[in-house]
Amino acid sequence: MNQEFETKVLNINKKEVEKKLKNLGAKKLSSSLMRRWVFDWLDEDLESDYGWIRLRQEGKKVTLTYKNRRAMSKSDTKELETEVNNFDMTAEILQKIPFKRKFYQENKRTVYVFEDVEFMIDEWPGLKPHLEIEGKTKEALTKGITLLEFTGKDSGDISVNKIYKDELNVDLHKIERLSFDFFKEDKA
Numbered sequence: 001m002n003q004e005f006e007t008k009v010l011n012i013n014k015k016e017v018e019k020k021l022k023n024l025g026a027k028k029l030s031s032s033l034m035r036r037w038v039f040d041w042l043d044e045d046l047e048s049d050y051g052w053i054r055l056r057q058e059g060k061k062v063t064l065t066y067k068n069r070r071a072m073s074k075s076d077t078k079e080l081e082t083e084v085n086n087f088d089m090t091a092e093i094l095q096k097i098p099f100k101r102k103f104y105q106e107n108k109r110t111v112y113v114f115e116d117v118e119f120m121i122d123e124w125p126g127l128k129p130h131l132e133i134e135g136k137t138k139e140a141l142t143k144g145i146t147l148l149e150f151t152g153k154d155s156g157d158i159s160v161n162k163i164y165k166d167e168l169n170v171d172l173h174k175i176e177r178l179s180f181d182f183f184k185e186d187k188a
Contacts, residue, residue: 003078005141006134007154010163014121014129018110020148026114032059034109037091040101055094057087058109064090105160105178117144124160126168126183 039053051068065081084090108123120132135141161172
């Protein structure tokens with residue numbers, strides 16, 4: 001199982017971060033709408049020690065991933081991932097499995113890479129943009145944090161659900177479909 005070394009920096013100024021990345025010489029790889037289904041087979045909170053299945057489309061790339069997060073530290077997420085060729089058909093197949101919970105979510109992601117560090121600017125419905133920094137090693141992750149002068153400002157591998165809970169008092173596990181129209185809709 002692969003291990004991720006990642007952290008998030010919350011409430012960033014997207015334009016300032018992109019300017020810093022460009023000044024470093026980072027290469028912009030993509031900017032796309034991401035769609036995902038998250039499938040959970042346990043009744044436990046998604047913050048606890050267990051795994052879940054994620055189907056995600058980022059641009060033309062579609063991946064199916066088993067993720068296991070033990071904690072929200074920078075190095076406690078493990079994953080198994082493979083590419084699949086059809087988001088909708090794979091989602092339909094997974095819908096046939098009696099998971100306890102199923103969530104559809106959208107966000108926008110802009111990806112930059114500099115040497116051995118990946119920088120992902122994520123925009124989620126209703127939230128201020130945040131930056132995810134990822135490296136294959138702890139050293140690469142630390143380098144990414146330092147390059148952008150975010151030392152001490154990162155939050156660890158905090159889940160998006162926790163960000164929604166802390167910033168908007170919204171429990172994503174009670175929202176079956178989160179899209180960019182969600183906060184525009186009348187919830188009455």
